[in-house]
Amino acid sequence: MRLQGRTAIITGAGSGIGRASAKLFAEEGARLALVDRDAPGLEETLSLVGEATTHVGDVGEAAFAETVVGDVVARHGRLDILMTAAGFSCGGTVLTTSLDDWDVVFRANVGGTWLWARAAVPQMQRQNSGSIITLASQLAIAGGKGNSAYIAAKGAIVSLTRTMAVDFATDGIRVNAIAPGAIDTPMLRRSFARHANSEQVREASRNRHAMKRFGQAEEVAQTALHLASDASSFTTGTVMVVDGGWLAA
Numbered sequence: 001m002r003l004q005g006r007t008a009i010i011t012g013a014g015s016g017i018g019r020a021s022a023k024l025f026a027e028e029g030a031r032l033a034l035v036d037r038d039a040p041g042l043e044e045t046l047s048l049v050g051e052a053t054t055h056v057g058d059v060g061e062a063a064f065a066e067t068v069v070g071d072v073v074a075r076h077g078r079l080d081i082l083m084t085a086a087g088f089s090c091g092g093t094v095l096t097t098s099l100d101d102w103d104v105v106f107r108a109n110v111g112g113t114w115l116w117a118r119a120a121v122p123q124m125q126r127q128n129s130g131s132i133i134t135l136a137s138q139l140a141i142a143g144g145k146g147n148s149a150y151i152a153a154k155g156a157i158v159s160l161t162r163t164m165a166v167d168f169a170t171d172g173i174r175v176n177a178i179a180p181g182a183i184d185t186p187m188l189r190r191s192f193a194r195h196a197n198s199e200q201v202r203e204a205s206r207n208r209h210a211m212k213r214f215g216q217a218e219e220v221a222q223t224a225l226h227l228a229s230d231a232s233s234f235t236t237g238t239v240m241v242v243d244g245g246w247l248a249a
């Protein structure tokens with residue numbers, strides 16, 4: 001068991017990649033704190049992982065991050081892994097994105113990374129160990145059409161990941177991002193549904209991958225497990241691309 005005795009917080013655990021990671025981390029022996037604003041989603045994940053604490057709230061709220069980290073440390077005495085998988089996309093160019101949408105997207109994605117890392121790092125410094133796993137996107141590297149706030153937010157997450165990796169490298173804390181391609185989750189399905197010709201957009205997206213298929217949340221979870229475990233002990237400041245060959249094609 002690669003995470004035996006480790007304590008992990010996973011945000012966005014009520015669906016998709018966060019849920020699949022929660023399931024895999026639990027199978028590998030981790031003690032979990034599951035975070036999401038979607039209470040029924042969290043309950044469903046809890047039923048898959050067996051035992052965990054659940055925390056319902058908005059990851060963009062600083063006090064929520066501090067409370068959850070405090071609870072985990074009080075309960076388990078340590079925090080080994082933080083995975084910030086909560087994310088949100090609304091679509092739109094810079095001309096068609098409202099200021100409200102821009103704020104919501106940055107709050108969930110960038111705030112949901114920065115605030116949780118800020119809450120977690122002091123405990124990881126005290127332990128002199130920890131792994132922080134952030135969620136970027138292949139679009140942060142390649143660019144993409146009609147999704148400006150989301151892609152800008154994912155670019156910010158890549159930069160934040162690298163700077164945190166450097167700032168805390170000698171504190172025993174590793175910080176890495178995962179950049180998935182299109183993964184078949186509710187978020188991806190919602191993004192296709194925004195288009196009038198959604199089936200066409202879906203097929204074009206599928207075929208844009210060299211492997212001519214979408215990824216599965218479980219395939220991203222395997223990379224998260226690698227980054228969470230000692231198998232990646234000399235890996236920090238990286239962006240691990242899990243994209244079925246999207247960027248290469």
Ligand SMILES: NC(=O)c1ccc[n+]([C@@H]2O[C@H](COP(=O)([O-])OP(=O)(O)OC[C@H]3O[C@@H](n4cnc5c(N)ncnc54)[C@H](O)[C@@H]3O)[C@@H](O)[C@H]2O)c1
Binds near residue numbers: 013014015017035088
């Ligand atoms: N699915 C993809 O194709 C894809 C590709 C690249 C990156 N990603 C990233 O992977 C991560 C997980 O995405 P997913 O595909 O599993 O999406 P998903 O929609 O299935 O799951 C995301 C979860 O985050 C939660 N969430 C969103 N905003 C929140 C907030 N402000 N506070 C609390 N919870 C919030 C949602 O309730 C949901 O349960 C996201 O950061 C996403 O941007 C996904």
